Amino acid sequence: MTLRTRENVAPSAAWSSPITAQRAAAGRMRLSDIQLSDGDAYWIEGRPLERGRCVIVREHDGVIADLIHAPYSARTWVHEYGGAAMRAHRGTVYFSNAGDGRIHTVRPGATPEPLTPEDAGLRYADFEVDPTRDRLICVVEDHHGATVVNDIRAIPLGGGAPVTLVSGNDFYSTPRVSPDGKSLLWLTWNHPNMPWDGCELWVARLDESGMPRDARLIAGGRAESIFQPSWSPESIVHFTSDRTGWWNLYRWDDNGVDALAPMQAECGAAQWTFGLSTYAFCGDGRVVLWACRDGGWEFFTLDSSGALTRVDVPYSAFALHVDARDDEVLFHAGGPDTPLGVVRCNLATGEHRMVRSESDDMAIDGSMLSRPRHLTFPGYGGATAHAWYYAPRNDGIEPERGRKPPLLLRAHGGPTSSTNFALDPSVQFWTSRGFAYLDVDYGGSTGYGRAYRDRLNEEWGVVDVGDCLAGAQHLVDSGDVDPDRLFIHGGSAGGYVVLCAMTFHDVFQAGASLFGIADLEALFAQPGHKFEAHYDAPLPKGRGMYDRSPVHFIDQVRGAVLLLQGLDDRVVPANQAEMMFAALQGAGVPCAYIGYPGEQHGFREAANIARTLEAQLYFFATVTGVTLTETIEPVEILNL
Secondary structure, three states: OOOOOEOOEEOHHHOOOOOOHHHHHHOOOEEEEEEEEOOEEEEEEEEHHHOOEEEEEEEEOOEEEEOOOOOOOEOOOOOOOOEOOEEEEOOEEEEEEOOOOOEEEEOOOOOOEEOOOOOOOEEEEEEEEEOOOOEEEEEEEEOOOOOOEEEEEEEEOOOOOOEEEEOOOOEEEEEEEOOOOOEEEEEEEOOOOOOOOOOEEEEEEEOOOOOEEEEEEEEEEOOEOEEEEEEOOOOOEEEEEOOOOOOEEEEEEOOEEEEOOOOOOEOOOOOOOEOOOOEEEOOOOOEEEEEEEOOEEEEEEEOOOOOEEEOOOOOOEEEEEEEEEOOEEEEEEEEOOEEEEEEEEEOOOOOEEEEEEOOOOOOOOHHHOOOOEEEEEEOHHHOEEEEEEEOOOOOOOEEOOOOOOOEEEEEOOOOOOOOOOOOOHHHHHHHOOOOEEEEEEOOOOOOOOHHHHHOOOOOOOOHHHHHHHHHHHHHHHOOOOOOOOEEEEEEOHHHHHHHHHHHHOOOOOEEEEEOOOOOHHHHHHOOOOHHHOOOOOOOOOOOHHHHOOHHHHHHHOOOEEEEEEEOOOOOOOHHHHHHHHHHHHHOOOOEEEEEEOOOEOEOOOHHHHHHHHHHHHHHHHHHOOOOOOOOOOOOOOEOO
16 A cells, blocks of 8 residues: 655655764764773774774873774673773773774774784673782683583783682672772673672672682672672772662671662663672762663762762763763763763853764754654553553654554563663654654563562563553554554564564564564573573473463464575574574565674664664565655565
8 A cells, every 4th residue: 555645744654854874874883881990981983884893092181082993992802792892991992892892902002912812712792900910800701612601700900810819600790800800890690690680799808919818799699680889989889789679779898788779770780791880989078970760860979978879960871881980970871862972060160071972973853853752551460560651753744644654663672671761863763754652661671679570470471461462452542652552672582572572462563673582492402602691580480381382373474574694603693593594484474684794693784774764664664565765775574
């Protein structure tokens, strides 16, 4: 069916928009590893226009400059997801180079120099400088043997063989040396736990040779998650724990553990990557702290008396990186009108400025800016579910009278993760074309307390999918969207939600799965990355994995399915998309498949990000008979 249009009036799914896929893709820079050192700000930029290369950037006296140039790229593959790929210390930056996996050092204006020898079997992350002993402490992932080994090692800065400090468990993170140089702390956990299920915080004294002795377990366990352990300037241990059902901030000393800022809010998050933080130490015993309530973040200071004071900043979408020195605070945040970026804030003056934006070149005109609002609605089983809703907006187009807009629903990855409502050009790409957009924080998401996270235990493919279905139905019932034009997309675990929704339910006309899971049994049976090898909390028991694997039930699919996949993905391998595509094709289901050479888990190259946006738009429009008003490279759709 071709929908007719008249001048300046178009069907909701076919609006013209200046937010092109290419512009949106170019504006999808990834910022990480934000830190302060000697008054300078440092961070890593993952640049789509440089094929995803991760560049270390420094701001010094207001001047921003790259510290490394091609072919160097600051990225680590520990746990496959990486994070904490660099550490700045007294003018020197230590980083993991993606190309060879070696640790390099670099100073402004100089060429990086390798610190570790060539060894493709070793990966490094989560660096900590131990100045007392002139060494770098980090997490090491050793791939030499039949079994991958993770441990904590010390690497002499003057040369010499690495020394293993802590080992024996499946995983480690956050090794930190106390400012007085006397102690070391770290997190550790074992299969099948993930760090947000339960992990342990250990502290040990360092002997004369720098080896940890008399290690003590001070917090955590199989059912208590510890996040971001660190030392105060006075060498007092601080950490966040979810022992009350909420990740809150605590302090530990010889007298025991004290809660510093009890609240029914989340001051932590799922540690999918290294180096995440929600608090930092300032001068005079103060702490800056971010806390999440119902998906939105607030910024506080906590003084030595225990008084908690909210800091008025125009940022409510926080991206889990904060550092501080005295009154200077550096953090990664944005808001409904502001893309995520590096923000510098002075607590004494109240001044703040965006040092670098993830979308510097992607200004969204106010006439087509869709601002999100937080929704709660009855989700699966009647439990409260959460989402962020974006209404379609493009003031230059008059919506078609008498017809509701189509809906594109997003299921985020993880599944133990959350959405972020900072201004995103990829979302505005859809809303400026007439789509309503619903970004669902389904049961299992972070930001709403442990009980909400635990809703997904043994219910993967049920609760998450049920909450997404309920979100779409809520918008239909409220009259906001067209019940006959409902679409869904998502990546990784979100892609699994898409495939489950399209297979086991007849709600969405079409779905786009980005590197999604089609067969749970096959994914966990084949050799894969160690981090998620036994991630079983959300998984059903017994035959449940077969029963919740969409690839086995293709005969139930009623809509059209688009599959997009990185061909070098080591988290969700390409065979998952390929087996699903073969099954759909054989069953006569309208389907299409695009594989991207060189892409891994998550698309990082601008051309591929843009192609993914356009391919989805073309696919959704074609399978529903809508004529597009822009020229897009066609997608080969089978069985249509």
